[in-house]
Amino acid sequence: MRRNSLKDPGRFAPWLTRILINCCKDELKRRKRLTPVEPVNPGGKVMEMTSDRKLDMEQALDGVKLKYRQVLVLKYYQDMTVSEIAEVLNRPEGTIKTWLNKGLQQLRDKLKRKGAWEHDSE
Numbered sequence: 001m002r003r004n005s006l007k008d009p010g011r012f013a014p015w016l017t018r019i020l021i022n023c024c025k026d027e028l029k030r031r032k033r034l035t036p037v038e039p040v041n042p043g044g045k046v047m048e049m050t051s052d053r054k055l056d057m058e059q060a061l062d063g064v065k066l067k068y069r070q071v072l073v074l075k076y077y078q079d080m081t082v083s084e085i086a087e088v089l090n091r092p093e094g095t096i097k098t099w100l101n102k103g104l105q106q107l108r109d110k111l112k113r114k115g116a117w118e119h120d121s122e
Contacts, residue, residue, distance in 0.1 A: 014088045017078075021070060021088070060110035068103030071096055 006012055061069060074080045074088065082100070086093045 011087075014084060017074070017080075017088045018090075057111070060107055060114065063110045064103055064106045068099050068106060071099045072103045072107065075100060 061072065064072065070089070071085055074085045082093050082096050086096045089096065
């Protein structure tokens with residue numbers, strides 16, 4: 001489909017995001033079918049170090065239920081609004097708000113269990 005043939009060009013970004021989400025889901029399904037192999041370090045190059053906090057967050061996010069993780073990523077990594085997320089996922093805004101709250105709670109629980117959650121009450 002060509003972009004200029006869209007009836008409402010303002011809906012291009014949500015349409016494209018929906019396609020990306022579906023492609024990612026397909027890739028996850030494909031990866032589950034593959035057998036894991038030992039990681040290879042090509043050429044003996046030093047791999048980039050990731051901060052512990054970022055790694056903890058990524059691991060905790062991986063443990064969040066998929067539908068909640070999608071909403072969290074769209075909201076906090078893609079800076080989408082609740083209404084934009086609702087449009088992309090074809091869900092009511094109330095559902096998206098609920099999923100955001102439940103996803104954040106799951107994320108907090110995962111981080112607390114890992115001991116990575118540092119909450120200042122100041």
